[in-house]
Amino acid sequence: MSANLIVGQSGGCTAVINATLAGVLDQATAEPGVNGIYGMLNGVQGLLDGDVVDLRAQSADTLSRLRATPSAALGSCRFKPDEDQCQRILEVLRRLEIRYFLYIGGNDSADTSSRLGRLAQESGYELCVVGLPKTIDNDLPFTDHCPGYGSVARYLAISTLEAGLDTEAMRRFDPVKIIEVMGRDAGWLAAGAALGKREDADAPHLIYFPERHLEVDRFLDDVQSVYDRLGYVVAVVPERITDPRGQVVARSAEPTFVDAFGHAYFDSPAAYLVQEVQARLNLRARFDKPGTLQRMSMPLASEADLGEAYLCGRAGVTHALRGESGAMVTLVREAGETYRCGTGLAPLDDVANSVKLMPPEFINDQGNFITPSFLEYARPLIGAPLPRYARFERKRVVSAQP
C-alpha cells in the first residue's frame, strides 16, 4: 500500500487556516515517505461523495499564494457524520490508499477525526489520524491558544480603536456605539477588542462576555456612567449573551436557526441594545457587526498567528509520519521574558466537544471589562505593534469663549 496523505479543513474559516494547509503541503512534499497528497473538498462532507483533489497537481502560482489567502481553500463544512457515513468515508480513504489523515478544525472536527481513527483501528485499517487546531474562538483545551485567534484579535483591536475615534468625533450626534463580535460561548474575541486601548479615552470602554450574564439595566447604567465621564461610549458585546434568567439578549429569545450540530443562532444582541439605549437613555446609538469580515482579513492578520498556523501544519505531518495517531497538535508557550511558541500534542478525545472559557482572572469583578492578566496573555498573539493614532490636546482658546 502507498503511503498517501489527505488533508481537510472544517468548521468556520479563518485568515490563517490556509497557512496551516501550506505547512502540511510543504512538509508532506519534503517527506520522501509520503506518496500522494490529496485534499478533501468541503471536509468529510465532501469526502463522503469522493470530492477529492490532487494537491500535487495544483499550480506553483496557486501554492505560492496559499499562505496569504484567507478562508479555506479546500472548502469547509459543518457536518457530523453518523456511524454509517463514517464507514463510507473510510471506504473512500481505503480506495485512495490513505495512510495519513490530517484534519484542520475545532472541537467538532476533533470529535469526527477521533471517531474515524477508532473505526479504522477496529477494522484493522492502518490509518494515522492527526488533528490540527483552528478556531478564531480560541476555546480549544490543552493548547495555549488557537491558530486563527491572534488574527481576529488584531482585527478587532484595530477596528475597535478606529471605531472609537469615529464615536469620539461624532459624540455630539452619535455618542454610543455597540460593536458585536463573534463568540457564542467564550469571550476571547470580545476581550481581544481591548488590545489596542492605551488610555481611558480609547475604545472600548465596556466589554461583555458570554461567560457572564448581561443584565440590561446594569448595561444601561454602565453606558450612562461612561457617557457621563467621557461624553461618548463604545461597548463590545458577543454575538450571544444571556441575561440572569438565562434568556438570550435579543429582540426575541427564540433562535432564528439551529445548525447541524445543534448550535442555536439568535438575532443580534447589538441591534436590541441600541434600541434600549435610544429608548431608555435617550442617547443616539448605532452598531457595527463585522460578521465574517473579522475572521477573513488578510491585511489585518497577525504575522505571529500566520507563522504558528504554518508551524502546526508542518508539525502535524511530522507526527503523522511517526505514527502518533489520535492526537491534535497544540501550541505550547515557552517560559521566559520573550514570547516564543512551540508545538505539542494532546489526545483528540480530550479535545473533542470540550470548550475552554475565559478564566475568571481575565474578567474584572463587574464583568464589564478585561483585566491586565488578559493583556499579558494575549498581546504577543496579535503580532506587530498596532498603529498609534493622534489625539489633539483639547485645551480651549480662552478668547474664543462667549
Add this chain to the structure above:
Amino acid sequence: MSANLIVGQSGGCTAVINATLAGVLDQATAEPGVNGIYGMLNGVQGLLDGDVVDLRAQSADTLSRLRATPSAALGSCRFKPDEDQCQRILEVLRRLEIRYFLYIGGNDSADTSSRLGRLAQESGYELCVVGLPKTIDNDLPFTDHCPGYGSVARYLAISTLEAGLDTEAMRRFDPVKIIEVMGRDAGWLAAGAALGKREDADAPHLIYFPERHLEVDRFLDDVQSVYDRLGYVVAVVPERITDPRGQVVARSAEPTFVDAFGHAYFDSPAAYLVQEVQARLNLRARFDKPGTLQRMSMPLASEADLGEAYLCGRAGVTHALRGESGAMVTLVREAGETYRCGTGLAPLDDVANSVKLMPPEFINDQGNFITPSFLEYARPLIGAPLPRYARFERKRVVSAQP
C-alpha cells in the same frame, strides 16, 4: 486685524479627513500671511460655544501622526445653525480675528459655509470662506470624486472579496451572504464592493443601488439564480433601499431615528433580506454590516485617496489667501492614459444640498450589478493593486469517487 485662519471638520468621519486637515496645517504654516491657526472642536456646533483650540500649540508628535489617523481629530458635528446661531458664530470668529474660514465636509457643510460667508459679507466682515470636500458617499457635484470615497471603496473591495472566499468555503452550510454597506441615497459604495472581483466565482455576485428599487421577489430570484450557477451567493445592499412602492426594505417601513437635518434612519435591510432568503428559498443566509468600521480603516485606506485629501487641504489655504471666498475645492481628473488628479473650484452654493447619484451607465440594465464603465472610473481611486488570493483547481480525483 490679524489674518487668522480657522479650520473645522463636519459630517460623517472618514479615514482621510485628517489628511485634509494636515494639508491645511502644512500650507497655513508655510504661509507668512497667516498668523493664528485655530481649530473648531466639533465643527460649527462647537464654535457656537467658543470651543476652539490653538493648532500651532499642538505637539510635533501629534501633528506628525495626524495624516495617518482616521476619523476627525477636531471632532465633527451634524448641525445646521439657524440665522441667530450663524450670527453668534460670526461673533466668535470676529472675536478671534479670523479672516480665513476653512470647513471640511459634504453638502450640508457647504450650505452652512455658504450662509456664513453671505452673512459676513452683508455685515461688512471681511471673511474668506472655503469649503474642502469630504464624503465617503462620493455624492458631491462638480468634483470628479470625493476624498474619503477611495478608501471606503478599497475597504469594501477587499472585504467583499474576502467575505466571498468565506462564503465559497462554507457553501455547504452557509451559502448566502448579504453585506450591508453605507449609502442612503447614492450607490457609489455598494458599487465599490465590486472593485476586487476578477472572475465569476469572486464576490460580489449581486449589487443593489439606492438609485433603483429593490423588489424582494426579484431579489430572491437573483439569489436563487446565482446559487444554482455557483452554489453560493454574495449580495451587496445599501443601508437604505426602497421597493417599487417606495417603501423602505426592512422589517418595518418606519424610521428608527430622524436626525437634525431630517435624514431618516431605518432598520437593517440585510437583516430582513436574510430572513426572506431563509424562509422563502430555504437557504441558510447571514449578513455582515461593517458599519462605521468601513469608513475608519487606516490599514485599508487608499494611498491615492490620502494624497488627494491632503492636496485639497493645501489647495484650500492657497485659494483662501487669494480671497476666493464662497467656493469649494474640487478634484479634477486630468485627461490621458495615466490617472492624474489636480484641484479646481466650484461655488459653495451650487454644491450645497445637491447630490450626485450614480449615472445610469454605471448600473446594468437589470439593476443588480455595475458596468465596466464604473470600474474604469473607480479603479484608480483605490490605490495600490489589491491582494491576489489563491483558488484551487477543483478537478476531482476519479478513483476517490464511489
